Amino acid sequence: MAELGNISERRVFQLVSGLRGLPTFLVDNPGLNSGFMIPQYTAASIVSANKQLASPASIDSIVSSNGQEDHVSMGANAATQAYTLIQNVERILAIELFNASQALHFREPLKSSTFIESVLTAYRQDVSFVSNDRELHIDIKKSVAFIANLQIDVNEIYNY
Numbered sequence: 672m673a674e675l676g677n678i679s680e681r682r683v684f685q686l687v688s689g690l691r692g693l694p695t696f697l698v699d700n701p702g703l704n705s706g707f708m709i710p711q712y713t714a715a716s717i718v719s720a721n722k723q724l725a726s727p728a729s730i731d732s733i734v735s736s737n738g739q740e741d742h743v744s745m746g747a748n749a750a751t752q753a754y755t756l757i758q759n760v761e762r763i764l765a766i767e768l769f770n771a772s773q774a775l776h777f778r779e780p781l782k783s784s785t786f787i788e789s790v791l792t793a794y795r796q797d798v799s800f801v802s803n804d805r806e807l808h809i810d811i812k813k814s815v816a817f818i819a820n821l822q823i824d825v826n827e828i829y830n831y
Contacts, residue, residue: 672753673718673725676760679767680714686770687711697773697801704804707770710811714766717759724756765814769798769807776800790821 687707689695698706728749735743772794775783782788797813 672756672760673721676714676721676756676763677718679760679763680711680718683707683711683714683763683767683770686774693774693777697770697777698804699802706801706804707773707807710766710769710807713811714763717763721756721759724752724759726752728752761818762811762815765811765818768794768818769810769814772798773801793817 685691686693687696689701694706695701696704696706696708698704728745731745731748732743734740772791775791783791794814794817797817798810801807801810
């Protein structure tokens, strides 16, 4: 999961870096507007936290039970780490969706697949295009909620 988050953040970086014919920070008037710079920082920060969470909990074992237990699995700690890591990856993927939807706008009038366009249309009902700087953490929260509530029948993908 940590690696999946890392890969997602690298795609976000590629989108905001001014490469691939897209504007720097995915916004008109970069410099005047910070655009999607801060969401990329946020994703990078979460990726770093995930690297720590991916460290095996078992390496932090300690003698317990008055010396009767010389090795403790730390299974509960591992479960907590895994749960937090998965939530973090959801946030990173939400940031990627937020960035990708913005990037697709700059590709108009070109269109993606019918399926992607339908997901984008649904997403835009919750999260609007960013023309000028605004508090993007609200959009990130909406993106997380969108992903959490997204229900896709795999068969629908192949029917498009």
